[in-house]
Amino acid sequence: MNHPFDEGLRHRQVLKRSDDVSTNPTGHPTFGDLVTRRMGRREFLRGTLAVSAAAGALTMNPALCFRVRAAKPDTPAGQFGFPELNAGIDTTHHVAAGYDADVLIRWGDPVLPGAPAFDPMQQSADAQEWQFGYNNDYIGYVPLPLSSGNPAHGLLCVNHEYTNEELMFPNYAGDTAETVEIEMAAHGASIVEVRRSADGKWQYVPNSRFNRRISPRRTTIELSGPAAGHTRLKTTADPSARRVAGTLNNCGGGLTAWGTYLIAEENFHGYFGGRLPTDHPEQRNHRRYGVPGGAYGWHHYHQRFDVGQEPNEPNRFGWIVEVDPYDPNTSPVKRTALGRFKHEGAATLLNADGRVVVYMGDDQCFEYVYKFVTRGRFDSGDRAANRDLLDNGTLFVAKFNEDGTLEWLPLVFGNGALIPESGFHSQADVVIEARRAADLLGATPMDRPEDVEANPKTGKVYIMLSNNSKRTPQDAHAANPRGPNPYGHIVELTPESGDHGAIRGHWDLLVVCGDPSKPDCAALWHPKVTGNGWFTDPDNCAVDNRGRLWIATDDNSATTTGRSNGIWAIETDGDLRGLPRHFFRVPAGAELCGPAFSPDDETLFLAVQHPADNGEQWPVFARKSTFEDPSTRWPDFRPEIPPRPSVVVVTKQGGGKIG
Numbered sequence: 001m002n003h004p005f006d007e008g009l010r011h012r013q014v015l016k017r018s019d020d021v022s023t024n025p026t027g028h029p030t031f032g033d034l035v036t037r038r039m040g041r042r043e044f045l046r047g048t049l050a051v052s053a054a055a056g057a058l059t060m061n062p063a064l065c066f067r068v069r070a071a072k073p074d075t076p077a078g079q080f081g082f083p084e085l086n087a088g089i090d091t092t093h094h095v096a097a098g099y100d101a102d103v104l105i106r107w108g109d110p111v112l113p114g115a116p117a118f119d120p121m122q123q124s125a126d127a128q129e130w131q132f133g134y135n136n137d138y139i140g141y142v143p144l145p146l147s148s149g150n151p152a153h154g155l156l157c158v159n160h161e162y163t164n165e166e167l168m169f170p171n172y173a174g175d176t177a178e179t180v181e182i183e184m185a186a187h188g189a190s191i192v193e194v195r196r197s198a199d200g201k202w203q204y205v206p207n208s209r210f211n212r213r214i215s216p217r218r219t220t221i222e223l224s225g226p227a228a229g230h231t232r233l234k235t236t237a238d239p240s241a242r243r244v245a246g247t248l249n250n251c252g253g254g255l256t257a258w259g260t261y262l263i264a265e266e267n268f269h270g271y272f273g274g275r276l277p278t279d280h281p282e283q284r285n286h287r288r289y290g291v292p293g294g295a296y297g298w299h300h301y302h303q304r305f306d307v308g309q310e311p312n313e314p315n316r317f318g319w320i321v322e323v324d325p326y327d328p329n330t331s332p333v334k335r336t337a338l339g340r341f342k343h344e345g346a347a348t349l350l351n352a353d354g355r356v357v358v359y360m361g362d363d364q365c366f367e368y369v370y371k372f373v374t375r376g377r378f379d380s381g382d383r384a385a386n387r388d389l390l391d392n393g394t395l396f397v398a399k400f401n402e403d404g405t406l407e408w409l410p411l412v413f414g415n416g417a418l419i420p421e422s423g424f425h426s427q428a429d430v431v432i433e434a435r436r437a438a439d440l441l442g443a444t445p446m447d448r449p450e451d452v453e454a455n456p457k458t459g460k461v462y463i464m465l466s467n468n469s470k471r472t473p474q475d476a477h478a479a480n481p482r483g484p485n486p487y488g489h490i491v492e493l494t495p496e497s498g499d500h501g502a503i504r505g506h507w508d509l510l511v512v513c514g515d516p517s518k519p520d521c522a523a524l525w526h527p528k529v530t531g532n533g534w535f536t537d538p539d540n541c542a543v544d545n546r547g548r549l550w551i552a553t554d555d556n557s558a559t560t561t562g563r564s565n566g567i568w569a570i571e572t573d574g575d576l577r578g579l580p581r582h583f584f585r586v587p588a589g590a591e592l593c594g595p596a597f598s599p600d601d602e603t604l605f606l607a608v609q610h611p612a613d614n615g616e617q618w619p620v621f622a623r624k625s626t627f628e629d630p631s632t633r634w635p636d637f638r639p640e641i642p643p644r645p646s647v648v649v650v651t652k653q654g655g656g657k658i659g
């Protein structure tokens, strides 16, 4: 049944977290027999990966197409030693045998000194500003103190991406002035002191002087870099174009070598409403980003979110925000040199020459992969000297050639078509309209680039490509070989000569996701993949301190498939390359975000986001999940407490490294 309210709600949730639409008007070239060509050149296809043949979309060498025997119980020798978890779905979370997975902090738990206890029937914006926010996403662990590398005492830096109002509020029937304020207070980030006690259990410290909430209501954020002070960022509230009220849709992130925390602003377009005059000079820019997205009611109560009233406000979101977690009194800074798009994350890496490289994805269908290379070098002896490293450097966008080579195209004013004739008058215009600049340089449109993570041990870089139902067989590309691509894939980059600052490199496919027992999935895995081992929709990822890759998934329709989202460890090298193994799964309706290891690999922090979402898609529940009637009341399981997004800590029973 298509109840208009339900449809609107579903549309809003899609806008808030997984924008499976495209606003890229660029034409997509036809490449034809992509997989055949890729197979011809790639060593990993010399019989090592399992292939299930595609019907129609892919043309394959039949000799390479063999079926996978799913669900073989043996665990081949590789880097990972844990017993594989069974895939499945129910109301709670599960971890591989021999591990504990305990809830550390939940939506509404007190964070700032004096914060009230969580009371879902008596919510207020003021209480929420002092409590842990909603929908935890990125997690970063920084040790206390920074130089100690302490694996058992530190600060957790946690993003709060968006809100699920129907699960948050009793009797929710649409936004009011009061719910909008609470929603805003539930966005942003939390910084929370955490400690592991002698019994091995983790706890957070509710009254720590380090604890901090960052929100779109109360946190003033500075702008720096090429777009700071620019006319296109001026608003009624901020004629200086240097100070923004807050940060929005805080998705993935990263940590820097100098102990700061980077927050990625992702689907910022959804918060804007109203109408821009058709002849307004920002019209083309806003259309390219899907502004106004209209996923919330905030613009009815705050003029700055109405583009008809404040046409420049959207230009103040979509950036990477740098936060010093060690000093709650410092202002976070939006580093505009890193470009404006729907940032998924910001994986930083120290290049051999001391420059800092930040890899970033733009999470929307047919968008691009970027990197930023600093001009200056990291100074390990003087933390303050690194403070503004991210303000100067070069932003690049990736062009994936069909022959497996890669070019990084500099998004620099004056380069190619980035000139006044195309509407670019300075580097400020280039970073504000990074997407259009990348279009003009000929960047490769990808299948929703989510997290990008560099492996410091091997120098390889992994790109999670979540899915792209809009790609057709005609616009399939060697690096995005499936059209449509409902299940996602993972691309591996190798920078030239191990130099992450280089403008050339190579790329490869690590895996193409989906059920290997279904030929029309056209999945590519190691032949030993089990029925529990395969996954879809890779989203966030982490590399542990031994250089091993762990992947978190976000399958919007996980409730329909009988397999929850979760975390899978995957072999990236040697004979077992492309072999995944299931480690953790979330309760019904949730996705898994923020995997983060402690410095000793003995703890894995996980963010369970939007538990109980999509109740109507879960056959066991088969109705809309609401505050009153959710598909799960994880993690409290008390009749008066709604489901709560929470951070979970995984440790090994009896101690030791994870995995």
Ligand code: FEO
Binding pocket: 017, 018, 161, 251, 252, 266, 344, 363, 450, 539
């Ligand atoms: Fe916020 Fe692309 O996940």
Ligand code: CA
Binding pocket: 251, 252, 344, 450, 451, 539, 540, 593
């Ligand atoms: Ca994500």
Ligand code: CA
Binding pocket: 252, 345, 451, 452, 453, 540, 541, 542
């Ligand atoms: Ca990550």
Ligand code: CA
Binding pocket: 017, 018, 539, 554, 591
């Ligand atoms: Ca996601």
